[in-house]
Amino acid sequence: MYAAQMIIEEDEEAETSSQRQTRRVALNRDREAGHDNLVAGYFADEHVYTDAMFRRRFRMSRRLFLHIADNLDQSDPFFTLRYDVRGQRGLTTLQKCTSAIRQLAYGYAANSLDKYLRMSKRTARECLHTFCEWIVRLYRKKYLRKPNANDVQKLYPAHEQRHSFPGMLGSIDCMHWPWQNCPTAWQGQYTRGDHGHPTIVLEVVVSQDLWI
Structure with missing residues (x-):
């Protein structure tokens, strides 16, 4: 009994130590700057990149992308702009949808979007999974079906x-x-x-x- 208790205490101590070591470091990614850079490049009135470049990089037109982003924004709070418990600004709908599209269209690794969109690897993966789930929910009956x-x-x-x-x-x-x-x-x-x-x-x- 005593030996078993010692093993449990050692396991709990090791688990606590492991949790301390793997705790994520809070980084100030300046997500607002990432959003502003994205808007200036593709969505501002006088955007930098042409419509042809947008279609090539997003695999769809700007109008279709904004339509999908708007539907997702109205369907799930995940895609809306929110602030965390520390009051820091979160990611916008455009950033989250762009992350998902780039991963789908080009097979980008989740952590490769951090410098451009100011998004962590974990959040990029969550964006991809949530995006795909809602695309199926919203458009399955009209587009994801067999021909009648x-x-x-x-x-x-x-x-x-x-x-x-x-x-x-x-x-x-x-x-x-x-x-x-x-x-x-x-x-x-x-x-x-x-x-x-x-x-x-x-x-x-x-x-x-x-x-x-």
Whole structure:
């Protein structure tokens, strides 16, 4: 009994010591400066970067991005501007949505956005998960679904007019996705010279407007 009590006390002491060592250091990231820099670059009346550059970097138009950000802001308090218990300013809707989009569009690591958006790795991951969850909730019925009979009747003539190919439902597109956990024995057969690392080919059939 005494030995067991000693072990429990040692474990509790080790856990307390570990908690002290892993406690996060509060950094003053100047999140307001990150927001101002983002707005000046893409969202101000006289923004720095062009619409074409915005579409290339965000993989969507500025109008669509702002529409999604506004819907998220009205749906979940997580995306609103808040202040912590110390009275320090939090992250804005634009910063959180930009973080999620950059991670999705380019596969950015969560901690790579800190210098630009003034956002910690943990918060960037939370932005990504919450963003994806609400995108599914908000747009699943209209966009994240299989084509119905009405969609098919619209897609056939649209593709026939554009491609002169009757009975065409969609076009096959594919992309190479990095396979980080590829077994060593298989890396040779899954690696192309122009990529330099193992990839998996993802294929999808999409409509011309990328709706279906």
